[in-house]
Amino acid sequence: MSFARNDSGNATIEFVLWLPLLVTLIIFFxxxxxxxxxxxxxxxxxxxxxxxxxxxxxxxxKAEQEVLQIxxxxxxxxxxxxxxxxxxxxxxxxxxxxxxxxxxxxIMQLSDISIRFVMRSEIQxxxxxxxxxx
Numbered sequence: 001m002s003f004a005r006n007d008s009g010n011a012t013i014e015f016v017l018w019l020p021l022l023v024t025l026i027i028f029f030x031x032x033x034x035x036x037x038x039x040x041x042x043x044x045x046x047x048x049x050x051x052x053x054x055x056x057x058x059x060x061x062k063a064e065q066e067v068l069q070i071x072x073x074x075x076x077x078x079x080x081x082x083x084x085x086x087x088x089x090x091x092x093x094x095x096x097x098x099x100x101x102x103x104x105x106x107i108m109q110l111s112d113i114s115i116r117f118v119m120r121s122e123i124q125x126x127x128x129x130x131x132x133x134x
Contacts, residue, residue, distance in 0.1 A: 038072075038075060038095075039113055041071070042071065042075070042077075042093060042095055042113065042115055043115055045067055045070050045071060045093075046067075046091055046093050046115045046117050047117060049063045049066060049067055049081070049091060050081075050089055050091040050117040050118075050119050051119060052066075053081060053083075053089045053091070053119075053121075054089045054119040054120065054121050054122055054123075055122050055123070056121075056122065056123040060081045060082065060083070063081050063091075064079050064081060067079050067093070071095075075095045075096075076095065076096040077093060077094070077095055078093070078094040078095075078096075079091075079092070079093055079094075080092045083121055087120065087121045087123075088118050088119065088120055088121065089117075089118070089119050089120075089121050090116075090117075090118050091115075091116070091117040091118075091119075092114070092115070092116055093114070093115040093116075094112060094113070094114050094115075095112065095113040095114075095115075096112055
């Protein structure tokens with residue numbers, strides 16, 4: 001009967017029961033943190049690149065190359081930059097990320113991130129002057 005009254009292993013049993021839940025929560029929060037970091041980084045890149053094109057420091061082709069160099073390949077970036085007829089620089093960045101063993105993106109329904117920036121170009125379009133006949 002002394003075996004039934006012995007409590008010496010209760011803490012170990014409780015620890016073993018709670019450990020998988022705690023490890024899963026730690027991994028989940030780490031993955032969510034990585035998602036948020038990558039999303040913020042993508043927004044910063046999009047804003048910076050759009051600004052560089054708007055002020056005329058970069059061409060549209062150089063901007064696309066810079067984005068591909070800055071963002072990791074696992075985010076699968078798809079980029080389009082163009083200047084419309086209203087002289088606005090439009091930047092579209094689509095990410096289809098795949099990170100982590102848990103693939104948190106699909107669990108959180110964040111399979112795709114679309115970032116859109118529009119800035120007024122500070123480069124004035126060159127207008128041809130008409131010559132007046134005198």
